Amino acid sequence: MQEIISNSATRRHENFIQVVQSYYQLTKPRIILLLLITTSAGMWLAAKGEVDPLLLVITLVSGALASGSANTINCIYDSDIDYIMERTRWRPIPSGRVKPRHALFFAIALAVISFSLLTVFANLLAAVLAMLGIAFYVVIYTHWLKRNSVQNIVIGGAAGAIPPLVGWAAVTGDLSWAAWLLFLIIFLWTPPHFWALAIMIRDEYKEVGVPMLPVIAGDEPTAKQIWVYSLIMVPFTLMLVYPLHTSGIVYAAIAVGLGAIFIKKAWQLLQSPEDQKVARSLFKYSILYMMMLCTGMVIDSLPVTHQVVTALGDNLHSLMNNAVVIVSSIYNG
Numbered sequence: 001m002q003e004i005i006s007n008s009a010t011r012r013h014e015n016f017i018q019v020v021q022s023y024y025q026l027t028k029p030r031i032i033l034l035l036l037i038t039t040s041a042g043m044w045l046a047a048k049g050e051v052d053p054l055l056l057v058i059t060l061v062s063g064a065l066a067s068g069s070a071n072t073i074n075c076i077y078d079s080d081i082d083y084i085m086e087r088t089r090w091r092p093i094p095s096g097r098v099k100p101r102h103a104l105f106f107a108i109a110l111a112v113i114s115f116s117l118l119t120v121f122a123n124l125l126a127a128v129l130a131m132l133g134i135a136f137y138v139v140i141y142t143h144w145l146k147r148n149s150v151q152n153i154v155i156g157g158a159a160g161a162i163p164p165l166v167g168w169a170a171v172t173g174d175l176s177w178a179a180w181l182l183f184l185i186i187f188l189w190t191p192p193h194f195w196a197l198a199i200m201i202r203d204e205y206k207e208v209g210v211p212m213l214p215v216i217a218g219d220e221p222t223a224k225q226i227w228v229y230s231l232i233m234v235p236f237t238l239m240l241v242y243p244l245h246t247s248g249i250v251y252a253a254i255a256v257g258l259g260a261i262f263i264k265k266a267w268q269l270l271q272s273p274e275d276q277k278v279a280r281s282l283f284k285y286s287i288l289y290m291m292m293l294c295t296g297m298v299i300d301s302l303p304v305t306h307q308v309v310t311a312l313g314d315n316l317h318s319l320m321n322n323a324v325v326i327v328s329s330i331y332n333g
């Protein structure tokens with residue numbers, strides 16, 4: 001008897017864990033991580049390297065809830081095509097683990113908690129921007145453009161560029177030129193990020209009738225577009241240094257190094273647009289690139305980095321002065 005009770009308790013426990021895992025998967029957590037890294041970059045730049053830790057935690061939690069809500073609604077809306085595509089068939093709704101109605105309640109709850117937290121602990125602008133992100137992703141991208149326009153991810157990509165605006169607004173209560181530049185960098189990064197992947201899974205999108213660029217135009221024009229967006233994006237990443245003076249020399253070095261590799265990979269794809277290996281390499285690198293670029297912004301903004309750079313500059317300056325004195329004394333006999 002006791003064994004039966006303990007077996008059913010174990011089963012209830014396992015069921016509970018499976019339910020929690022299914023709801024967690026609905027939020028597409030791996031994508032949220034990078035969205036939070038871009039939010040953090042916005043916060044650190046806005047706070048000039050000194051972010052209030054409580055505000056940071058609350059903004060990141062709220063950002064994760066808002067993005068989770070947007071991704072869950074996307075999973076509900078797209079469950080018909082997710083059921084057909086190999087890559088997405090295992091998702092909680094097409095695989096029958098979560099009912100769409102329950103997922104919708106979950107998404108609404110996440111959005112309400114996110115909006116409340118941001119309004120109370122940050123400000124109304126940050127809260128409204130997060131809700132705008134959800135609305136743009138769900139209405140403009142998922143509902144309107146994804147199945148109807150070849151430019152779906154270019155315009156729809158603006159949703160994914162909103163998180164750094166949320167981060168900036170949470171710190172300052174407004175949006176400066178630098179905040180909009182962060183938005184633009186992610187906006188320009190999205191087409192190379194996504195189209196590299198779309199070249200790899202073109203046939204799946206074709207099967208479900210989603211008009212992604214490689215399906216409609218082919219791999220070669222897609223590689224050309226990726227090349228153009230990459231060439232435009234990299235110089236824009238440097239505008240944080242000049243003319244905006246928001247970031248300094250450390251970020252500049254990181255952005256140039258990372259950007260050079262990005263352009264090299266986009267060039268390789270331009271040379272062999274049908275090479276899945278090259279496309280995969282660019283897709284994977286695009287994620288690493290955005291992580292490292294944002295980390296570079298954060299490191300550059302820290303007061304300790306300023307101290308090290310200033311000390312190195314001073315040392316270099318006195319070294320140069322000494323060298324001039326020595327050379328001129330040798331020259332004068």
Ligand code: HEM
Pocket residue numbers: 030031034035038087141152153154156157158159160161186190193194197287290
């Ligand atoms: C319209 C814009 C975008 C589209 C259409 C798009 C599409 C995709 C797709 C289809 C995947 C593969 C996901 C999977 O295998 O389930 C992916 C992966 C990923 N995306 Fe994007 N993406 C977009 C924007 C963004 C943005 C703005 C970010 C973050 C800043 C981002 C971060 C990621 C990450 C981190 C992954 C890898 C997830 C993993 O490890 O499985 N994406 N993206």
Ligand SMILES: CC(C)=CCC/C(C)=C/CC/C(C)=C/COP(=O)(O)OP(=O)(O)O
Pocket residue numbers: 031035063066067068070071074078088129130131132133134137159160161162163166
């Ligand atoms: C501020 C805020 C909350 C902004 C929302 C940002 C957000 C959730 C961006 C998601 C971008 C993304 C992963 C698109 C893929 O959708 P897809 O439908 O093409 O991907 P799939 O084929 O894998 O389902």
